[in-house]
Amino acid sequence: MRTSVPLRHANRILNHGPVVLVTSASGGRDNLMPAAWVMPLDFEPALVAAVIAAGTFTRELVDASGELGLSVPPASFLDAVHAAGQVTGREVDKWARFGLARAPASRIAAPLVDGCLAWLECRVVERSLAERHDLFVCEVLSAWADDRAFHGGEWHFDDPEGRTFHNVVGNRYFLTGEARIVKED
Amino acid sequence: MRTSVPLRHANRILNHGPVVLVTSASGGRDNLMPAAWVMPLDFEPALVAAVIAAGTFTRELVDASGELGLSVPPASFLDAVHAAGQVTGREVDKWARFGLARAPASRIAAPLVDGCLAWLECRVVERSLAERHDLFVCEVLSAWADDRAFHGGEWHFDDPEGRTFHNVVGNRYFLTGEARIVKED
Numbered sequence: 001m002r003t004s005v006p007l008r009h010a011n012r013i014l015n016h017g018p019v020v021l022v023t024s025a026s027g028g029r030d031n032l033m034p035a036a037w038v039m040p041l042d043f044e045p046a047l048v049a050a051v052i053a054a055g056t057f058t059r060e061l062v063d064a065s066g067e068l069g070l071s072v073p074p075a076s077f078l079d080a081v082h083a084a085g086q087v088t089g090r091e092v093d094k095w096a097r098f099g100l101a102r103a104p105a106s107r108i109a110a111p112l113v114d115g116c117l118a119w120l121e122c123r124v125v126e127r128s129l130a131e132r133h134d135l136f137v138c139e140v141l142s143a144w145a146d147d148r149a150f151h152g153g154e155w156h157f158d159d160p161e162g163r164t165f166h167n168v169v170g171n172r173y174f175l176t177g178e179a180r181i182v183k184e185d
Numbered sequence: 186m187r188t189s190v191p192l193r194h195a196n197r198i199l200n201h202g203p204v205v206l207v208t209s210a211s212g213g214r215d216n217l218m219p220a221a222w223v224m225p226l227d228f229e230p231a232l233v234a235a236v237i238a239a240g241t242f243t244r245e246l247v248d249a250s251g252e253l254g255l256s257v258p259p260a261s262f263l264d265a266v267h268a269a270g271q272v273t274g275r276e277v278d279k280w281a282r283f284g285l286a287r288a289p290a291s292r293i294a295a296p297l298v299d300g301c302l303a304w305l306e307c308r309v310v311e312r313s314l315a316e317r318h319d320l321f322v323c324e325v326l327s328a329w330a331d332d333r334a335f336h337g338g339e340w341h342f343d344d345p346e347g348r349t350f351h352n353v354v355g356n357r358y359f360l361t362g363e364a365r366i367v368k369e370d
Contacts, residue, residue: 176361
């Protein structure tokens with residue numbers, strides 16, 4: 001079940017570096033794009049840093065709207081997520097092509113990606129490095145998670161295909177591996 | 186064996202979001218600090234974005250020197266890496282306390298951490314978001330890897346305790362899991 005995540009825990013959704021799907025919308029059009037270069041930037045207010053390459057349709061929509069969604073996909077979505085990075089939303093309806101469905105967001109106009117493990121709704125708050133480095137600082141307005149995968153402020157990967165994954169390069173990925181808890185004195 | 190990594194492949198060392206050890210030096214003192222908020226930012230020149238919290242000894246040394254090292258530790262270092270994040274280098278010689286040894290860098294004054302899997306030597310090139318967001322944009326001057334763990338531009342995790350790891354929150358981590366290669370049409 002999709003449940004609200006306290007904003008102070010939003011960083012924990014991205015802290016381990018999973019691939020995300022960036023969603024965006026403007027002027028009646030929307031898009032999704034996989035991204036690896038997204039990380040937390042602060043706790044309260046919850047901020048994230050995201051690299052959105054110039055020239056992409058996503059960049060056009062984010063620049064126009066000042067908003068973006070981040071959906072964290074499960075390993076079972078890996079083929080679709082990878083394929084969605086090989087075409088442009090200017091020419092292809094990626095949702096239809098790759099069998100992905102929109103889920104409504106609460107605070108932004110862009111949709112989220114249905115069936116993902118967690119979601120962040122974000123507003124761009126700083127774009128002074130956007131022209132030079134494609135870097136956007138975004139405030140997390142709302143955070144959600146599938147409570148089977150993330151609850152109590154932590155990930156719980158019981159289903160092997162319900163784990164997050166990480167990109168290395170091109171079509172090569174790592175699934176998120178086993179948990180290890182360090183014993184503290 | 187420590188071997189040189191082409192700078193165009195430096196992003197692949199951090200792309201999957203592993204925990205790194207940030208090293209720094211200035212005025213005859215040096216330090217190391219674990220960090221999760223570090224990601225690639227560009228390919229050529231190879232850039233990384235790193236969050237270095239204000240008030241830390243590492244921040245003081247990075248601000249003074251304009252340089253930092255990034256060492257990617259193996260799972261076998263997890264206890265030491267975690268513990269190194271619980272104390273400050275102003276009061277503790279973390280190298281001695283946690284049994285970590287310095288390895289010489291080639292382009293920066295700061296040492297690297299011996300026994301790690303890969304290393305990036307970096308120079309700060311943009312700090313306009315440092316005061317507000319603790320964010321540093323750094324150019325990778327030199328990249329290295331233990332060729333058992335990273336060669337041919339890719340990670341190869343044959344040894345379970347020689348894998349990278351990711352932080353979730355506090356003392357909770359994930360090891361990097363199994364590789365998955367997406368078949369492309």
